[in-house]
Amino acid sequence: MIDSTLDAPTAFLFTGEICSKSYRLNKFAFDFKHGAVRERFANDPEALMTDYGLSDTEKALVRARDWTGLVANGGHHFNVIKIAAAVGESHLHVGAHMCGVDRDEFKQTLPHRVELMPHELGAAPRARKPRDEK
Amino acid sequence: MSRILGGIGIAHAPSMGYQFDKGVQSGFDPKWQQWYDGTRPVKAWLNELRASHMVIIYNDHMNYFDLKTYPTFAIGMAEHFPQADEGYGPRPFPGMEGDPAFAWPLARALVRDGFDLTFCQELELDHGVYSWLPYLMDPPWPLKVLPIAVNMLMQPTPTPQRLRALGESLRRAILNDGADHDVVVLATGGMSHQIHGTRFGLTNEKWDRHFLETIESGMDELIAIPMEKIMQAAGTETAELSMWYTMRASLSTGARARYRYYTLPAVTGCGVITLDEPRTKTKKVKRTRAAPARGTRSSRRARRR
Numbered sequence: 279m280i281d282s283t284l285d286a287p288t289a290f291l292f293t294g295e296i297c298s299k300s301y302r303l304n305k306f307a308f309d310f311k312h313g314a315v316r317e318r319f320a321n322d323p324e325a326l327m328t329d330y331g332l333s334d335t336e337k338a339l340v341r342a343r344d345w346t347g348l349v350a351n352g353g354h355h356f357n358v359i360k361i362a363a364a365v366g367e368s369h370l371h372v373g374a375h376m377c378g379v380d381r382d383e384f385k386q387t388l389p390h391r392v393e394l395m396p397h398e399l400g401a402a403p404r405a406r407k408p409r410d411e412k
Numbered sequence: 413m414s415r416i417l418g419g420i421g422i423a424h425a426p427s428m429g430y431q432f433d434k435g436v437q438s439g440f441d442p443k444w445q446q447w448y449d450g451t452r453p454v455k456a457w458l459n460e461l462r463a464s465h466m467v468i469i470y471n472d473h474m475n476y477f478d479l480k481t482y483p484t485f486a487i488g489m490a491e492h493f494p495q496a497d498e499g500y501g502p503r504p505f506p507g508m509e510g511d512p513a514f515a516w517p518l519a520r521a522l523v524r525d526g527f528d529l530t531f532c533q534e535l536e537l538d539h540g541v542y543s544w545l546p547y548l549m550d551p552p553w554p555l556k557v558l559p560i561a562v563n564m565l566m567q568p569t570p571t572p573q574r575l576r577a578l579g580e581s582l583r584r585a586i587l588n589d590g591a592d593h594d595v596v597v598l599a600t601g602g603m604s605h606q607i608h609g610t611r612f613g614l615t616n617e618k619w620d621r622h623f624l625e626t627i628e629s630g631m632d633e634l635i636a637i638p639m640e641k642i643m644q645a646a647g648t649e650t651a652e653l654s655m656w657y658t659m660r661a662s663l664s665t666g667a668r669a670r671y672r673y674y675t676l677p678a679v680t681g682c683g684v685i686t687l688d689e690p691r692t693k694t695k696k697v698k699r700t701r702a703a704p705a706r707g708t709r710s711s712r713r714a715r716r717r
Contacts, residue, residue: 280611282644289609289648293567297479308478311499354565355608356474363499369426373612373679389615389679395622396641 280392282399287346287376292354300352306330307348307357316364345372414586414593417461418670419663419687420454421627421656422544424470424600425680426498429543433503443677450673450684451547457670457686458548461596465514466557467582468541469575469599469658471564472496475538482566483530485578487522488559489515496536505546508537511556514593518558521585527578535559540600544684555596564601564652572635572654579661586662599659601652603674603681608648613679616646620681621674623653628669628687631660646681659687666690 281288297304306327309315318326327337339347343365348358355372362372374384431444440448475496477483494507522529537559545553560578563569570578579597586595603623604616619642626634635657643651660667667687674683 280614284640284644284648287609288611289606289643291567291648292565297566301479304479308474311475311497316499349608354474354479356565360474360499369607373607376608376612377610384613388613389676390611390613391676392614392616392645393618394616394645395619396637396645399641399644 280390280394282394286350290349290355296352297354302331303333303336303348303351303353304357306332306336307353307361310357310360310364319361319364343367345375346378349376414465414589414591414595416583416586416595416597416663416689417463418457418596418689419659419667420458420548420596420598420684421624421659421687422454422548422598422600422684423603423680423682424540424543425602425605425678425682426539426543427678427680428547428682429503429539431677432543432546441677443675446675447677447682448547450675450682451544453671453673454684454686455548458596459554461594463555463594463596465511465593465595466555467518467586467595467597467662468557468559469578469597469655470537470540470559470561471601471652471655472538472540472561473498474565476536477561479566482563483561484563484570485527486530486532486535486561487515487519488532488535488557488561489519490533490535493557493559494536495542496538498538503542505542506551506553508541508545508553509556510558514556514589514591515558517589517591518582518585521588522578522581525581525584527581529560532561535561544600560658562655562658564649564655569651570654572639572657575654576631576635576657576661579658579663582658583662583664597659597662599656601655602649603653603683604646605649605680606647607679611647614647615676615679615681616650617674617676617681619646619650620676620683623656624672624674624683624685627656627660627685628667631657663687664689 345358345362349355359369359372371381374381435444475498488510489512490510492507493510495502603620606614639651667689669685670688671686
């Protein structure tokens, strides 16, 4: 059974409030689309992170390549994957990290097919259900 | 007054573009060969329609718009739309041509109808457009485009009802634009997918097929389903399907599905539907007969190859 709630860590909905709180982290990650920023990151990641005003927590998550932590701390996944790409990790690596499994192993299990239809869901969609084993 | 010839709803995904480039170079992966084969009739149909303009309802993925200024509805008014570099270098395709003379009357009508658009004099198109594009057309792209980018990344996103209303306004705008264009409306949004969280890789073929079947005549039934429930059942990013309502609502209620195809090659449901306007066909046949179009058409097709 797949968890059908939208609560973390099954999903991390990117709201306006999260955007306000984590704006600098997202700006930092977005700018990885520019080669010059990727190059600066490769040469002196600490200076780059300081220039973008990242918090100590955010810096530690970047150093640890903790993609899940970055998204859980307000990074939009489309931005976070840009940092991952700059250090040679694909979207699949990020997905495997989210699920806490090895990338190659993860690849074998994709896609995760479900057959649930929206009308089959209960009346209280936000209610947290106990999570099943992965 | 311009005419709407038909509509297309189609999925997008970065892998769709990547696999196209790989496929034409060294042969398609069998799973993607199916999508390639499945989109051949769409390409043929589009080629036959000979539309002059295509309105594209899509979403960007942090490849052009950043969070600094995030528009809910942005409309591309430029003469040229380059392909966005998503960080891996641009793919070997030219940018797309826009047409400000086509765009402004429509933009004015949409604003008059209550859609306060963000006007973009520059806009780069990411895989929201470029992933399906080479499956449907060959460069040089045979038509001019009017891209409308919808916020699908940051809550609150526009409601499905609002996206339907956008389509209705778009229809009025095109049919009363005082010009003489043949327009196709295309909406693109990934079908079932979720690409973050522990549900990364979730897909729901049953939902996707239901959606593809129902959108022709049962759009209101789909819109009545709370978006959150669709996201729960089919993945959070499946919310992108609500852009397809704009396409459907821009056509007449009598528009009929001409073709549907679905496959699931990776982690995003890949589906496509084409809808014909009922009067389009007769009109097209007449126009074809009146003009010495046969040779023109096949020579055009040959050129595109």
